[in-house]
Amino acid sequence: MKIVFAGTPEFAVPTLQTLIDSPHEVVAAYTQPDRPAGRGRKLTASPVKDLALTAGIPVAQPENFKAEEAVQALADLQPELMVVVAYGLILPQAVLDIPKFGCINVHGSLLPRWRGAAPIHRAVMAGDSKTGVTIMKVVKKLDAGDMLYKVDCPIGADTTSSQLHDRLAELGAEALLKVVNMIETGTLQAEAQDESLVTYAHKLEKQEAVLDWRQSAVELDRKIRGLNAWPVAQTTCNGQVLRVWRSEVLNRPAAAAPGTIDSSAQTLDVATGAGMLRLLEVQLPGGKRINGKDFLNAHPAAGVVLGS
Missing domain, CATH: 3.40.50.170 (Formyl transferase, N-terminal domain)
Structure with missing residues (x-):
């Protein structure tokens, strides 16, 4: 034809x-x-x-x-x-x-x-x-x-x-x-x-990329996966934009306010409105995508509240 x-x-x-x-x-x-x-x-x-x-x-x-x-x-x-x-x-x-x-x-x-x-x-x-x-x-x-x-x-x-x-x-x-x-x-x-x-x-909008840590870990993980590779989910860490490329829902409850990085973990585990979310791959402005553990080693942030 x-x-x-x-x-x-x-x-x-x-x-x-x-x-x-x-x-x-x-x-x-x-x-x-x-x-x-x-x-x-x-x-x-x-x-x-x-x-x-x-x-x-x-x-x-x-x-x-x-x-x-x-x-x-x-x-x-x-x-x-x-x-x-x-x-x-x-x-x-x-x-x-x-x-x-x-x-x-x-x-x-x-x-x-x-x-x-x-x-x-x-x-x-x-x-x-x-x-x-x-x-x-x-x-x-x-x-x-x-x-x-x-x-x-x-x-x-x-x-x-x-x-x-x-x-x-x-x-x-x-x-x-x-x-x-x-x-x-x-x-x-x-x-x-x-x-x-x-x-x-509906069409994706850039403002949708901002993570609301009051949501559940399951909802946030879906959003992070849904916004990969555009516009990419993001939050702030110590005043800097932190893009979140990959995450994983953890099978344990949150013991701190939403957005708080677990100070006892060697991994980048964050409290949410319901459950804990591990950030597997993140990126700072001008930097490369790195895993959460490497991020913590280079940027100590235990106890920091993301998005605040």
Whole structure:
């Protein structure tokens, strides 16, 4: 089939690569315009653009599809199918109507749970035991289209959003190819979403990174794992920002005020609103990520109250 691909971040790369390697023809890759990135704020191409150019696929980067010319340019490609993976632009009905078989999307959750911008992070932060990928039809309402295929993925007790992101990207690519083949052979069965089960995965905000030690150790651990690798959980220690990359819930009660570092431990154990949390990997501004024991050796902090 003639396919137009639309995606932007790293999450979309495995799916595009899978389509490139398949018998199907990717006639164009749509991605967001180059954006300033890094300390120098240099204009940087998206991961999807980099892969498409390497593979010799024409790239289109419209700001949006409000202009008739942008819609017509897509129509001129005469795609049979449009595959969308974390593209970042809303597709108007005029675009959705162009491909013969419509537009389908790779979404990183088991819909209807976690519609929206940050489904992977929200699943970890909520303590879900599993998530997955849903291939669905694209409709005007956010992530509300009929489901075409699902694949489950467990969330372990130490799974981070970063790890889950990479796993779901690969699972999504495999699932998408199966769906494309089923569309081609006419064997696909669509299933409507149950609107009563919908939850929304709101976009992550930097201010969410601050840890509230009055929460339980379990809640804080989920948050730390959910915010790895962005924006990364943080607190303060002796007036300095301390980023927390990894943690572990301990099976013992807290014996001090929330945020207090255990003065009797050789490890970086912190009292919370319910239980103790061991900080396994932390980072000071300008420093490297180090384990909690090494941090205590270099920065004596026993008895210090984090976040105060």
